[in-house]
Amino acid sequence: EAQVTQNPRYLITVTGKKLTVTCSQNMNHEYMSWYRQDPGLGLRQIYYSMNVEVTDKGDVPEGYKVSRKEKRNFPLILESPSPNQTSLYFCASSSRTVNTEAFFGQGTRLTVV
Amino acid sequence: GESVGLHLPTLSVQEGDNSIINCAYSNSASDYFIWYKQESGKGPQFIIDIRSNMDKRQGQRVTVLLNKTVKHLSLQIAATQPGDSAVYFCAGHESGGYQKVTFGTGTKLQVIP
Numbered sequence: 001e002a003q004v005t006q007n008p009r010y011l012i013t014v015t016g017k018k019l020t021v022t023c024s025q026n027m028n029h030e031y032m033s034w035y036r037q038d039p040g041l042g043l044r045q046i047y048y049s050m051n052v053e054v055t056d057k058g059d060v061p062e063g064y065k066v067s068r069k070e071k072r073n074f075p076l077i078l079e080s081p082s083p084n085q086t087s088l089y090f091c092a093s094s095s096r097t098v099n100t101e102a103f104f105g106q107g108t109r110l111t112v113v
Numbered sequence: 114g115e116s117v118g119l120h121l122p123t124l125s126v127q128e129g130d131n132s133i134i135n136c137a138y139s140n141s142a143s144d145y146f147i148w149y150k151q152e153s154g155k156g157p158q159f160i161i162d163i164r165s166n167m168d169k170r171q172g173q174r175v176t177v178l179l180n181k182t183v184k185h186l187s188l189q190i191a192a193t194q195p196g197d198s199a200v201y202f203c204a205g206h207e208s209g210g211y212q213k214v215t216f217g218t219g220t221k222l223q224v225i226p
Contacts, residue, residue: 004156033214040122042202042218043157090156101147102204102214104156 002027006091006105013081013112021076021108023091029103030096032074033058034066036087037107043090049074051096081112125223132190134220136203139184143205143215148177148188151200151219160188160201190222198224 004025013019025032033048035058045058049068063085065077074093078085088109092102126132138146144165149157161172163179163186170177176189190197200219207214 035216040218043204043216045214092156101159101162102157104158107154107156 002103004091004093004103004105006089006108008108009106010109011111013110015082015112016080019078019081019110021078021089021091021110023074023076023105024072025074025091025093025103026072027093027095027103028071029093030071031094031102032068033092033094033102034064034074034076035090035092036060036085037090038087046076046089081110083112086110086112122218123221123223125225126193127225128193128195130193132188132193132197132222134188134190134201134222136186136188136217137184138186138203138205138215140205140207140215141184142207145206146177146179146186147204147206148175149202149204149216150197151202153199157202193222193224195224195226198222 007022030051034046035043037043044060046060046064047055047058047066049055052068052071055066055068068074088107090107091105094100094102147162148160150160151157161175161177163170163177168179174191179186200221202219203217205215
C-alpha cells in the first residue's frame with residue numbers, strides 16, 4: 001500500500017530537549033516536505049527536499065532542521081524545541097512529474113511544555 | 114506576500130444539498146491547483162485538481178471551477194453527504210521547478226443530517 005508514515009503520532013516533550021520526527025514513504029517519490037498546521041493558519045511549509053541531499057527552506061524554517069540521506073526518509077529535527085513549536089506536523093511526498101498531488105502522512109501532534 | 118485563502122471558515126449544509134467552497138489566490142505564478150479534504154485526525158487527501166489552462170474540471174460528485182481573471186477557484190460538491198464533513202483546503206502550485214505550494218487556511222464543512 002502506498003503510504004507516508006510518520007512517527008511518533010503524539011509527542012509531549014520539554015523545552016530544549018532535542019527530538020526527531022521521522023517520515024518515510026514507499027512510493028519512490030523525489031519530493032518530500034514538512035508542514036505544520038496551526039488553527040487559523042492552515043498548512044505552512046517548513047522545509048522541502050527535491051531529492052537526496054537536496055533540501056531547502058519553506059515559509060517557516062526557524063527552529064527546525066531536516067536531512068535527506070535516503071530517498072525514502074525525511075526526518076524533521078528540533079534541536080531545542082520551544083512552546084511555540086507546539087503544533088500538528090505533516091510530512092508529504094510527491095512525484096517529480098511536474099504538478100502532482102502530494103501524499104500526506106497521518107500527522108504528528110507535538111506539545112512542548 | 115503570496116497567499117491562498119478561503120472566504121469562509123465554516124460552512125453548514127443540509128444533507129443532499131450542494132456545497133460550494135471558495136478560495137482566492139494572490140500569486141499569479143500559481144498555475145496548478147489542488148483541493149484537499151482533511152478528516153478529523155487524518156492528513157489531507159487529494160480530491161481534485163485543475164491546471165491553469167482549464168476553467169472547469171469534474172470528478173465524481175465534485176467540480177472545480179477556476180477563474181483566472183479574478184484569481185478565484187471553487188469546489189462544488191453535489192448531493193452533500195455526512196461523509197463529506199471535513200476541512201477542505203485549496204493549494205496553489207507555482208509553475209516551474211519544484212512546486213512551491215501555498216495552502217489556504219481551510220473551510221470546515223458541516224453536513225446537517
